[in-house]
Amino acid sequence: MDALGLPVRFDLGPGQQNDMAPACDLMSGLYAEQVLADRAYDADKLHDLILDQGGEPVIPPRRHRKFQHDYDHIAYKQRWGIEGFFAKLKQWQRIATRYDKLAANFLGFVKLAAIMLWLK
Numbered sequence: 001m002d003a004l005g006l007p008v009r010f011d012l013g014p015g016q017q018n019d020m021a022p023a024c025d026l027m028s029g030l031y032a033e034q035v036l037a038d039r040a041y042d043a044d045k046l047h048d049l050i051l052d053q054g055g056e057p058v059i060p061p062r063r064h065r066k067f068q069h070d071y072d073h074i075a076y077k078q079r080w081g082i083e084g085f086f087a088k089l090k091q092w093q094r095i096a097t098r099y100d101k102l103a104a105n106f107l108g109f110v111k112l113a114a115i116m117l118w119l120k
Contacts, residue, residue: 005081012107
């Protein structure tokens with residue numbers, strides 16, 4: 001997502017896959033001053049990638065971490081923009097209920113919805 005909550009890159013994975021698995025691939029090659037994400041994305045690999053690309057990870061640490069790294073609490077409050085994008089995306093009934101059985105068809109409609117959001 002960019003600063004306005006519009007998608008820059010996205011990928012469709014299997015339903016049983018966690019969200020962290022494709023995160024590094026999606027972030028690779030993108031420059032961002034700050035990267036906002038929830039606790040599920042707290043992984044050393046993603047932190048290192050963001051720092052190597054010149055950004056600041058704004059990801060709260062998970063409770064089981066030995067080293068509880070610091071993050072920008074004020075910037076983290078802006079994560080509502082990401083949730084707002086998904087709420088806008090679910091306004092399309094075909095996406096919210098996933099009528100399409102084939103991943104390619106579903107991804108095509110997600111891309112179409114994202115284009116519509118960019119054009120607004």
